Amino acid sequence: MTAGGGETALAVSGLGKRFGELVALDGVALGVARGEIVGLVGRNGAGKTTAMRAVMGILAPDRGTVTWEGRQVGDRARLRFGYMPEERGLYPQMRTLDQVAYFARLHGLGPSAARESAQRWLGRLGLGERSSEKLVALSHGNQQRVQLAVALVHGPQLLILDEPFAGLDPDAVDALSDVLFEEAAAGAAVLFSSHQLELVERICRRVVILESGRVLAAGTLEELRRELPAQLRVKVAAPDRWARGLEGVSVERSDEDGVLLVVAPGTDPQAILSAALAAGPVEHFAFESAGLLDLYRRMVAR
Amino acid sequence: MRRGATVRLIAEREVRERLRGRVTRFVTVATALLVVAGIAIPGLIPSQPSTTRIGLVGGAAQALAAPLERAASAAALKVALSNVGGAAAARRLIGAGSLDAAIVRGASSATVEVEQSLPAQTRAVIAAALDEAHFRTALARAGVPLAKVLPALVPVRLATVVLKPLPADQDARYVAAVFVGLLMYVAIALYGTAVATGVAQEKTSRTAEMLLSAVRPQQLLAGKVLGIGVVGLGQLAVAVIAGLLANAVVHSAKIPGSVWAVMPAFLVFFVAGFTLYAFALAAAGALVARPEEVQTVTLPLIMPLPIGYVLTFLAVASPNATWLRVISWLPPLTPTLMPARIALGHVAWWEYPLVAVVMVASIYAIVTAASAVYAGGLLRGGERLSWRAALARRD
Numbered sequence: 001m002t003a004g005g006g007e008t009a010l011a012v013s014g015l016g017k018r019f020g021e022l023v024a025l026d027g028v029a030l031g032v033a034r035g036e037i038v039g040l041v042g043r044n045g046a047g048k049t050t051a052m053r054a055v056m057g058i059l060a061p062d063r064g065t066v067t068w069e070g071r072q073v074g075d076r077a078r079l080r081f082g083y084m085p086e087e088r089g090l091y092p093q094m095r096t097l098d099q100v101a102y103f104a105r106l107h108g109l110g111p112s113a114a115r116e117s118a119q120r121w122l123g124r125l126g127l128g129e130r131s132s133e134k135l136v137a138l139s140h141g142n143q144q145r146v147q148l149a150v151a152l153v154h155g156p157q158l159l160i161l162d163e164p165f166a167g168l169d170p171d172a173v174d175a176l177s178d179v180l181f182e183e184a185a186a187g188a189a190v191l192f193s194s195h196q197l198e199l200v201e202r203i204c205r206r207v208v209i210l211e212s213g214r215v216l217a218a219g220t221l222e223e224l225r226r227e228l229p230a231q232l233r234v235k236v237a238a239p240d241r242w243a244r245g246l247e248g249v250s251v252e253r254s255d256e257d258g259v260l261l262v263v264a265p266g267t268d269p270q271a272i273l274s275a276a277l278a279a280g281p282v283e284h285f286a287f288e289s290a291g292l293l294d295l296y297r298r299m300v301a302r
Numbered sequence: 303m304r305r306g307a308t309v310r311l312i313a314e315r316e317v318r319e320r321l322r323g324r325v326t327r328f329v330t331v332a333t334a335l336l337v338v339a340g341i342a343i344p345g346l347i348p349s350q351p352s353t354t355r356i357g358l359v360g361g362a363a364q365a366l367a368a369p370l371e372r373a374a375s376a377a378a379l380k381v382a383l384s385n386v387g388g389a390a391a392a393r394r395l396i397g398a399g400s401l402d403a404a405i406v407r408g409a410s411s412a413t414v415e416v417e418q419s420l421p422a423q424t425r426a427v428i429a430a431a432l433d434e435a436h437f438r439t440a441l442a443r444a445g446v447p448l449a450k451v452l453p454a455l456v457p458v459r460l461a462t463v464v465l466k467p468l469p470a471d472q473d474a475r476y477v478a479a480v481f482v483g484l485l486m487y488v489a490i491a492l493y494g495t496a497v498a499t500g501v502a503q504e505k506t507s508r509t510a511e512m513l514l515s516a517v518r519p520q521q522l523l524a525g526k527v528l529g530i531g532v533v534g535l536g537q538l539a540v541a542v543i544a545g546l547l548a549n550a551v552v553h554s555a556k557i558p559g560s561v562w563a564v565m566p567a568f569l570v571f572f573v574a575g576f577t578l579y580a581f582a583l584a585a586a587g588a589l590v591a592r593p594e595e596v597q598t599v600t601l602p603l604i605m606p607l608p609i610g611y612v613l614t615f616l617a618v619a620s621p622n623a624t625w626l627r628v629i630s631w632l633p634p635l636t637p638t639l640m641p642a643r644i645a646l647g648h649v650a651w652w653e654y655p656l657v658a659v660v661m662v663a664s665i666y667a668i669v670t671a672a673s674a675v676y677a678g679g680l681l682r683g684g685e686r687l688s689w690r691a692a693l694a695r696r697d
Contacts, residue, residue, distance in 0.1 A: 087511065
């Protein structure tokens with residue numbers, strides 16, 4: 001597994017975990033480089049949360065390794081990681097600033113540095129005025145922001161965010177994306193999971209697709225597209241019969257926009273174009289640039 | 303970060319947040335007030351007069367005054383004699399509480415009237431006085447010169463030699479034994495349950511997963527037990543100091559030196575007992591799915607505490623019973639029963655190392671087992687876990 005950007009900083013390999021009969025992870029490998037945002041997608045139960053928990057040391061995998069910049073990850077290295085679990089949770093009765101500063105201290109910051117950083121993050125996330133209030137007194141959206149502040153307060157080198165966009169309104173989605181872009185630009189490695197694939201497509205350069213505890217595919221959108229046969233849309237002012245029987249070509253579907261052809265690797269598009277021209281005037285001839293949602297569906301269906 | 307520093311950080315948060323909460327402040331003040339009230343109120347109630355007030359009804363009885371004074375002085379009983387006009391008046395005075403007894407004397411007999419009971423010593427004094435008066439009258443009638451026989455009327459002094467004397471502070475020791483048993487029971491149950499509740503809150507609010515991304519479960523557990531233990535000790539100290547101050551003001555009870563001497567032992571047994579129970583209760587707290595279930599899972603674990611407290615009464619009644627000695631070595635009963643036995647002063651020297659070894663070994667075993675259950679239970683969602691399920695799923 002190669003990272004798209006620079007050196008792979010987080011490297012996970014051969015990760016396996018069983019819960020009784022259930023195989024949660026079956027040889028998962030993935031990597032995230034510094035400055036890179038990687039999206040982890042897959043249906044519920046595919047193993048995303050278990051993989052993230054294993055990276056964070058919250059559960060011990062049965063096998064496999066997690067390394068950060070070439071070294072086995074231990075408790076010490078994890079203090080430089082920031083985490084947002086899928087099921088959010090902080091002390092409801094604790095004051096916001098105290099809470100964020102407490103988590104900074106647990107990650108090794110000194111008392112004054114922890115408070116300063118907590119204040120800075122709360123201010124940046126628009127909670128500066130609310131910092132002396134208890135968590136329960138805040139709205140759901142603001143509690144989410146506190147959770148984000150807790151994940152970021154100690155200046156982590158790696159962010160592991162489990163469904164960070166779930167339940168956010170569009171403004172909050174933009175704010176969180178901005179934070180992720182900035183953190184990545186500042187050199188952090190970011191791994192997050194999401195079911196909102198159009199969001200993943202917009203934010204991440206690279207994507208890892210998990211299915212039943214295994215990595216189904218990983219890479220940039222371009223790389224993922226290359227793993228699947230290309231899809232070619234052709235519209236000819238003639239019946240679609242012309243496409244049948246062409247070597248290396250099968251008809252995926254045909255509608256008023258013409259035919260969608262699945263083209264086997266190594267097939268010459270010029271041969272297809274010739275066949276189309278022979279059938280009638282060609283109105284449209286272009287390879288489809290499949291979105292992540294489409295790619296995901298085709299890969300899972302394979 | 304160093305492991306110890308992390309534990310201290312967790313304990314500090316526990317102490318700070320608890321002191322900030324209203325519940326802790328209320329419990330501290332209420333406990334101190336209860337202790338002060340328990341000491342001050344008995345001290346303020348006027349004690350029963352130590353002088354026995356005897357009314358002498360009619361001339362015949364009034365002739366008993368001198369012999370009564372003599373007999374009372376020989377028996378070291380303080381009496382206050384007064385003359386009463388008639389039996390009806392005497393009864394009224396007894397009923398009103400201004401007389402303890404009234405003597406009505408006939409020709410050859412006498413009656414003592416009391417409200418409810420006549421103490422044996424008072425009865426003996428009155429009988430001696432009656433005998434003396436009767437003797438004098440009889441001798442006078444027989445014409446025997448009184449001067450010759452008076453020496454015969456002087457009571458023979460009877461001294462008692464106690465071969466195995468009870469300690470002078472025996473009563474105070476009984477009170478101290480029962481009190482320390484109660485204190486241990488209440489304090490360990492209260493703060494132990496607070497640990498279970500705190501763990502359950504961290505689990506059910508899902509704070510645990512955030513915490514475990516930075517610290518080991520063992521650190522979290524140790525920090526929580528330490529923090530709540532410190533708050534508990536602080537509250538106990540406030541209550542004890544308030545009680546001592548109240549005692550100094552009202553002079554309710556003289557605290558015997560022997561009780562002061564074993565104070566450090568009480569502290570050691572509180573710390574050991576709290577540690578033993580707190581870890582077990584923390585594991586129980588990690589099993590619940592909802593905070594309301596804490597009571598259900600902790601109750602069976604706490605049961606040995608009230609049992610040990612009840613047994614302190616038996617220890618007071620028969621301090622030398624072998625079976626009591628042996629069961630006070632059982633770790634769940636040790637925190638209540640041993641301090642009570644120490645207060646009673648019936649613990650042999652060799653019991654201390656024995657109990658220390660048993661206690662340390664069982665704390666070690668409980669901490670190990672509880673940490674495993676705790677780590678296994680903390681991140682498990684769904685319904686309440688069995689102990690076995692939590693152990694099987696630890697990571």
